Amino acid sequence: MPEETQKLEKVLVKKVAASGQDLLNPNASVWASAPALRIDMAATPLANQPSPYIKATYDETKIGAIKEITVRALHNGKEIFFHFEWKSPSPNYEIGDVGTFPDGVAVLLPFKDPAQTQIKEMGSKDFPTNSWYWRPDFENKPKNQVAHGLSTSLYTETTPLVSRSEWQNGTWRVVMGRPLQVQEEAVNLSPGIATAVGFAAWEGANGERGGVKSFSKEWRDLVLEA
Amino acid sequence: MPVDEKTLTEREKELALQFQATKDRLRETKRQVAMVMDLNKCIGCQLCSMACKSLWTSLEGREYMWWNKVNTLPGKGSPKDWERKGGGYKVLFGGKVRDPVRGELPTRRDFGDMWKYNFDEVFTGKAGEKVLRAQNPDGSDPDWGMNWDEDQGGGTYPNAFYFYLPRICNHCTYPACVDACPRNAIYKREEDGAVVIDQQRCKGYRFCLESCPYKVIYFNFVTKTSMKCIFCYPRLEQKVATACARQCTGRVRFLGFLDDVNGPIHKLVKVWKVALPLHPEYGTEPNVYYIPPLAPPRLDEEGKIDLTKPRIPPAYLRFLFGPEVDAALATLNKELEKVRGGGKSDLMDILMAKQWLDLFGPFRTDPATLERKPPREQKA
Numbered sequence: 323m324p325e326e327t328q329k330l331e332k333v334l335v336k337k338v339a340a341s342g343q344d345l346l347n348p349n350a351s352v353w354a355s356a357p358a359l360r361i362d363m364a365a366t367p368l369a370n371q372p373s374p375y376i377k378a379t380y381d382e383t384k385i386g387a388i389k390e391i392t393v394r395a396l397h398n399g400k401e402i403f404f405h406f407e408w409k410s411p412s413p414n415y416e417i418g419d420v421g422t423f424p425d426g427v428a429v430l431l432p433f434k435d436p437a438q439t440q441i442k443e444m445g446s447k448d449f450p451t452n453s454w455y456w457r458p459d460f461e462n463k464p465k466n467q468v469a470h471g472l473s474t475s476l477y478t479e480t481t482p483l484v485s486r487s488e489w490q491n492g493t494w495r496v497v498m499g500r501p502l503q504v505q506e507e508a509v510n511l512s513p514g515i516a517t518a519v520g521f522a523a524w525e526g527a528n529g530e531r532g533g534v535k536s537f538s539k540e541w542r543d544l545v546l547e548a
Numbered sequence: 549m550p551v552d553e554k555t556l557t558e559r560e561k562e563l564a565l566q567f568q569a570t571k572d573r574l575r576e577t578k579r580q581v582a583m584v585m586d587l588n589k590c591i592g593c594q595l596c597s598m599a600c601k602s603l604w605t606s607l608e609g610r611e612y613m614w615w616n617k618v619n620t621l622p623g624k625g626s627p628k629d630w631e632r633k634g635g636g637y638k639v640l641f642g643g644k645v646r647d648p649v650r651g652e653l654p655t656r657r658d659f660g661d662m663w664k665y666n667f668d669e670v671f672t673g674k675a676g677e678k679v680l681r682a683q684n685p686d687g688s689d690p691d692w693g694m695n696w697d698e699d700q701g702g703g704t705y706p707n708a709f710y711f712y713l714p715r716i717c718n719h720c721t722y723p724a725c726v727d728a729c730p731r732n733a734i735y736k737r738e739e740d741g742a743v744v745i746d747q748q749r750c751k752g753y754r755f756c757l758e759s760c761p762y763k764v765i766y767f768n769f770v771t772k773t774s775m776k777c778i779f780c781y782p783r784l785e786q787k788v789a790t791a792c793a794r795q796c797t798g799r800v801r802f803l804g805f806l807d808d809v810n811g812p813i814h815k816l817v818k819v820w821k822v823a824l825p826l827h828p829e830y831g832t833e834p835n836v837y838y839i840p841p842l843a844p845p846r847l848d849e850e851g852k853i854d855l856t857k858p859r860i861p862p863a864y865l866r867f868l869f870g871p872e873v874d875a876a877l878a879t880l881n882k883e884l885e886k887v888r889g890g891g892k893s894d895l896m897d898i899l900m901a902k903q904w905l906d907l908f909g910p911f912r913t914d915p916a917t918l919e920r921k922p923p924r925e926q927k928a
């Protein structure tokens with residue numbers, strides 16, 4: 323995988339002739355053809371925390387240990403896959419103890435007009451969002467979530483999402499994907515469309531979970547090649 | 549660094565008000581069920597713990613949980629050293645402001661974890677070769693449990709002392725857990741004030757465990773959600789007392805609505821003022837109250853009864869129950885003297901609870917008389 327990443331404005335999802343199985347492999351050579359976007363991540367604003375406890379007792383400067391993630395995306399006409407790479411010096415794979423929190427990464431998509439959907443609030447009643455939530459303890463079945471604003475996200479009963487991941491030499495490499503069109507309550511995608519996308523990441527070793535995380539502060543364009 | 553209110557945007561202020569209103573709604577109740585536990589009658593038999601365990605915590609990741617437990621005091625309790633783990637509120641301006649205090653998460657070993665026993669080895673091995681032993685799930689030897697420091701207590705001979713402290717969720721009026729949950733998964737039930745965690749909304753983030761100053765919330769490693777004492781609300785709905793209260797052989801536990809002026813709870817808490825919350829300084833206003841322990845008299849150096857000083861240091865009881873404990877103990881002693889002198893005391897009559905069912909206020913129904921179906925049939 324090339325170390326250099328291009329500075330792009332948008333997440334361009336190129337169409338490739340590769341199988342879903344191939345794309346699911348974080349080290350597959352096909353990923354070299356995907357433009358990489360480096361995304362600056364920031365702490366979620368403490369002022370927006372729905373928990374008065376978190377708001378009063380946490381320190382925003384200590385939230386958001388993950389400062390940057392690299393995102394790639396590809397589709398094969400039927401399925402779409404996101405490829406993530408980020409540095410995590412001490413990985414947390416599972417909830418081994420009460421004070422252990424697993425690492426995580428998520429994709430956020432608006433159901434409707436991105437301009438009217440607040441990324442900082444995970445949408446609203448009228449402009450909901452769909453998130454794809456990966457954690458190493460979800461056993462390659464990331465959760466599909468729908469949110470109508472902060473503190474409202476709920477898992478759908480079934481998930482169309484699959485993932486593969488590896489942690490090596492201080493870096494997580496995670497691929498998660500699903501069919502472009504799904505049965506679940508989720509944002510359906512198709513070749514040729516443009517929408518918006520946001521990201522979140524959790525450093526478990528820093529006690530990050532829920533709304534205590536780092537996120538991309540603005541929507542990026544998500545463009546699927548026809 | 550807390551949020552500087554002056555730097556908030558209009559939208560952030562609007563959101564904060566919305567979140568506050570949601571929390572107020574989640575705390576709202578029409579009535580509050582409360583419990584009073586008489587520490588002078590608790591014999592530490594753990595029948596309450598076993599009643600709770602067989603009813604609620606024997607399966608599906610709940611095995612290591614003790615929604616009800618009896619700790620020995622003075623002692624470290626369970627989870628180990630829970631009183632040193634923060635949480636709760638700093639109460640300011642006479643209760644107008646409750647400022648959340650950061651808490652720490654205990655470890656599963658602090659709770660005592662779920663021990664495994666070598667039953668097979670002992671059962672199939674040669675007699676005398678293998679002894680029964682417990683192991684933590686990771687293979688290590690247990691070094692804590694729900695009443696690990698049983699009967700160790702404090703003080704020195706001949707004035708050593710200990711007493712038992714049964715603990716459940718306090719179903720607080722200002723539950724720190726309700727404020728802590730970013731998912732609004734925790735709320736007080738409108739009809740009885742029981743604090744419950746909606747298992748559909750809970751995502752196991754454990755801010756509630758962090759913020760609860762009594763550390764009575766457990767994390768379920770199987771369902772990946774947090775769980776706790778539910779005040780046996782399905783029983784309360786049927787006018788049946790909680791399992792811990794009905795099973796108590798010492799008639800320790802009184803149950804009822806706090807506002808029922810004819811009930812024992814109201815009389816003990818509001819009229820006689822002898823029932824006190826544990827660690828009132830945590831600022832959550834528990835709805836579980838305790839009659840403080842009197843203990844036998846002190847002995848002097850010659851082994852004679854010395855009534856000039858109590859056996860349990862008053863400072864320790866003030867640490868547990870706040871400054872009100874002095875007046876509560878004085879009232880208890882005064883009423884006890886009346887009875888010892890052949891007189892009558894309404895307070896002692898309540899505490900003796902000669903009629904077992906009088907302990908339970910309106911929750912007198914015998915569960916055996918209810919028409920019940922096994923859960924599987926109920927679903928069908």
